[in-house]
Amino acid sequence: MLRSLAPNTTRVAIDFDGVLFRHPRAHAIVARRCDRFVAEKLGISLAVGRELNRATYPAFGHTARALEHLSGAPVSLEEYNAFVYAPDVLAAATDAVRRDAGAHDLARAHDAVRALAARDDSRAFVLTDAPVRWLEAMYAASDLPPPDVPVVCAADALAGRLKSDPEAPAAARDLWGDDVVLVDDSAAIASNFVRGSPWRVVLVAPGPSAMGARLTVARSVHEAIGLL
Ligand SMILES: [Mg+2]
Numbered sequence: 001m002l003r004s005l006a007p008n009t010t011r012v013a014i015d016f017d018g019v020l021f022r023h024p025r026a027h028a029i030v031a032r033r034c035d036r037f038v039a040e041k042l043g044i045s046l047a048v049g050r051e052l053n054r055a056t057y058p059a060f061g062h063t064a065r066a067l068e069h070l071s072g073a074p075v076s077l078e079e080y081n082a083f084v085y086a087p088d089v090l091a092a093a094t095d096a097v098r099r100d101a102g103a104h105d106l107a108r109a110h111d112a113v114r115a116l117a118a119r120d121d122s123r124a125f126v127l128t129d130a131p132v133r134w135l136e137a138m139y140a141a142s143d144l145p146p147p148d149v150p151v152v153c154a155a156d157a158l159a160g161r162l163k164s165d166p167e168a169p170a171a172a173r174d175l176w177g178d179d180v181v182l183v184d185d186s187a188a189i190a191s192n193f194v195r196g197s198p199w200r201v202v203l204v205a206p207g208p209s210a211m212g213a214r215l216t217v218a219r220s221v222h223e224a225i226g227l228l
Helices: 024-042 046-060 063-071 077-084 087-099 106-119 132-141 168-176 187-196 221-226
Strands: 011-014 124-128 151-153 180-184 200-204 215-218
Touching: 011 168, 024 046, 024 063, 024 077, 024 087, 046 063, 046 187, 063 077, 087 132, 106 124, 106 132, 106 221, 124 132, 132 151, 168 187, 180 187, 180 221, 187 200, 200 221, 215 221
Parallel strands: 011 124, 011 180, 124 151, 180 200, 200 215
Antiparallel strands: none
């Protein structure tokens, strides 16, 4: 049985995509644009770009970082975000959410975060690698108000570092201290913070739940927040 993870004095950093917001069609629209970004940057076909992106993304935790590895050249996050979260992508994802609101559980996640914020109104925040306009668009598409906790774009807060960056845990400790629980659905990001910080990590993933000293696996954000 899982025991409680943290007292109310612990900060809680919650990921957005894959944790709070899980909408396969909306995420597929973004993923397709990521594939196109890889293809165009490398000058290869979309099909090969897709294969390369899918093969390298898990290890790097972000397409821009995987692309730097593949191309050997720096990839600006501004360029990546401008391409991947372009207005037509936000509009298409908004359409997908409006057509199929029942496919995701942002409303339920929103309630769980609201309950967490009410319990402890300054310690939880959303920490995301996506630009804030993406979150704002998906909350609006879901007819929900913005989250009741601060939304922090990792790259903005961590001097250009994404959560998957090996130096991100040290930068994050400087900002938020050592007593933090990170809730994320990326194994690459979870292992990065387990390795590079004293933060406890909840990996949101399918399958059985389990709790270790540093890494807990939970099936959903509801279960993760229930542990806090
Ligand atoms: Mg995620």
